[in-house]
Amino acid sequence: MTDSTPQNALWPAPTATGAVHATVTVPGSKSVTNRALVLAAHSAEPGWVRRPLRSRDTTLMADALRAMGVQIDETVNPDGGEAWRIIPAGLHGPATVDVGNAGTVMRFLPPVAALADGPVRFEGDARARERPLGGVIDALRSLGARVEDEGRGSLPLTVHGAGSLAGGAVDVDASKSSQFISALLLSAPRFNKGLELRHTGRLLPSVPHIRMTVHMLRRAGAKVDSPQDGGTRNVWRVAPSALLGRDLTVDPDLSNAAPFLAAALITGGRVTIPGWPQRTTQPGDALRAIFSRMGGSYELGDRGLTFTGTGQVRGIRADLHDVGELAPVIAAVAALADGESELLGIAHLRLHETDRLAALTKEINGLGGDVTETDDGLLIRPQRLRGGIFHTYEDHRLATAAAVLGLAVPGILVEDVATTAKTLPDFPELWTAMLAGPPAPDDRDAPEASAPRTPAGDAGPAGRS
Ligand SMILES: O=C(O)C1=C[C@@H](OP(=O)(O)O)[C@@H](O)[C@H](O)C1
Numbered sequence: 001m002t003d004s005t006p007q008n009a010l011w012p013a014p015t016a017t018g019a020v021h022a023t024v025t026v027p028g029s030k031s032v033t034n035r036a037l038v039l040a041a042h043s044a045e046p047g048w049v050r051r052p053l054r055s056r057d058t059t060l061m062a063d064a065l066r067a068m069g070v071q072i073d074e075t076v077n078p079d080g081g082e083a084w085r086i087i088p089a090g091l092h093g094p095a096t097v098d099v100g101n102a103g104t105v106m107r108f109l110p111p112v113a114a115l116a117d118g119p120v121r122f123e124g125d126a127r128a129r130e131r132p133l134g135g136v137i138d139a140l141r142s143l144g145a146r147v148e149d150e151g152r153g154s155l156p157l158t159v160h161g162a163g164s165l166a167g168g169a170v171d172v173d174a175s176k177s178s179q180f181i182s183a184l185l186l187s188a189p190r191f192n193k194g195l196e197l198r199h200t201g202r203l204l205p206s207v208p209h210i211r212m213t214v215h216m217l218r219r220a221g222a223k224v225d226s227p228q229d230g231g232t233r234n235v236w237r238v239a240p241s242a243l244l245g246r247d248l249t250v251d252p253d254l255s256n257a258a259p260f261l262a263a264a265l266i267t268g269g270r271v272t273i274p275g276w277p278q279r280t281t282q283p284g285d286a287l288r289a290i291f292s293r294m295g296g297s298y299e300l301g302d303r304g305l306t307f308t309g310t311g312q313v314r315g316i317r318a319d320l321h322d323v324g325e326l327a328p329v330i331a332a333v334a335a336l337a338d339g340e341s342e343l344l345g346i347a348h349l350r351l352h353e354t355d356r357l358a359a360l361t362k363e364i365n366g367l368g369g370d371v372t373e374t375d376d377g378l379l380i381r382p383q384r385l386r387g388g389i390f391h392t393y394e395d396h397r398l399a400t401a402a403a404v405l406g407l408a409v410p411g412i413l414v415e416d417v418a419t420t421a422k423t424l425p426d427f428p429e430l431w432t433a434m435l436a437g438p439p440a441p442d443d444r445d446a447p448e449a450s451a452p453r454t455p456a457g458d459a460g461p462a463g464r465s
C-alpha cells in the first residue's frame, strides 16, 4: 500500500439528503464473465457470452485470449445488451498478456498459456507483481509446463507453451487465494490426464468462487469431483474431456451491488437490483443476510432484490472468509453503525488490489474513525466522522466504500474514483443517478428502472454446485 497524490482527480462523494429510493441496474459479474471467456476459449465449438461485464478486468481477459488466437466478436443481443461470440482456435504463442491488476487474468491465464504452442509473456501493474502467483507457477511446473519467472514466484513471467500439458496429480497451497484452484480447474479438462488437485493449506478463502468454477465447468460439460459436494476433503478431480460451447447470460455482479444496497440500509431507503438471481454461487448473495443483520430487510422476487433500510445501522461480528470481496463496503457501513463491529477471517485481503486491511484502517481513521487491524480482520468502533481526502490505492472497492461513507459524511473527496473501472466503469454515473430521483412512495416510481431480468442464473446455486 503506497500513498498516491492527494490532488489526483478528487471526486466529491455526494451526501444523501434523505432516504434513497431507486432501482439500480448493476452490470454483469466480473467473476462469471472471466470464467465464461476462459471456458469458451477451451471449448470444442463456438459459444456466446451475453450481457458480459465490460470493464478493465474483462477487456484485459478478452484481449489476452485474442492475443493467443481466440476470436471474440462483440455484437448486441436482439433484446439489448452486449453479446460476445467466442470462436475458439488453436492457442498460440508468441503472445504478450497484460494482466493489469486482475487476479482472474494473472491466475487463470498461465494454465491456458501452457496449452498454447509457443511462449506467452505475462506482465502487469506494479501491484500485480506483488500479488501471489507461486501456487499456480509451481503447480504448472509439476504438471509438465516450462515457466520462467526470474525465480520470484510472481509476475513478470513467461509460460513456454508446448501445445499440450500432461496434467495429473498436484498439491497446491491456496490459502493466499482461491484463484489458484479455480485457475487450474478451468483449464484441467484440456490436460492430457486431467487433474487431481489437493489443497494443502490450513485455510481456503473465497470458497463460493471455487463453487462457481466447478458449477460453470459442469455446465460446459466437464466431469468434476469437488469436496463441496461429497468428494474427498480438499481434493478436486477433473476428467480430460472436450468442452461444449455454451450460450450463457451473465447475471449482475452482486458484489458490485454492495454500495447501492448499503445506501438503502444507511439512509432508511429502498433500493431494487433487477435481475438478482434466485440461486447463485456469487458471494455477493450473502449481502442479503449480512445487511439484514445490520438492520435492514429484503424481498427477493421476480423484480429482483429489493432492500429496505430503517436508517438504523447495527454493528456486526461477521466472518467474511468466504466473501472477502464484500469487506470494504461492509467496513464502511460498520463505521456508520450505532455499535462496534468485528470483521474476521480476511487476512488474505492484505494480498488484494492493495493491502485492504491497512488501507481501510488508515483512510477511515483519517476521517476521525476508530478502526484497528487485527491478525485476520478489522475492529471498527463508530465515531463521528469528518470530511477529508479518502485515498483509494488503485482499488475499486476502496472507492465504492468511500462513496458509501460520503452518503452520511459531508466533504469526503474520493481520490481516483476512475479506479472503479476495474469492475464497474459507470460507478460515478450510477451513484449520481441513484441519488437524483425524488423519494418515491414506493419503488414503482423509482428512478432509473431499466434492466430486463436475465433468463436464468449462470453462476449456479449458492449451496452445492
Ligand atoms: O475467482 C474469482 O473470481 C475471485 C476470487 C476471490 O479471490 P481471492 O480468493 O484471492 O480472495 C475474490 O476476492 C476475487 O474478487 C474474485
Ligand SMILES: C=C(OP(=O)(O)O)C(=O)O
Pocket: 101, 102, 103, 104, 325, 352, 353, 397, 423
Ligand atoms: C480481489 C478482487 O479482485 P481480483 O480478481 O483482482 O483478485 C476484487 O475484485 O475484490
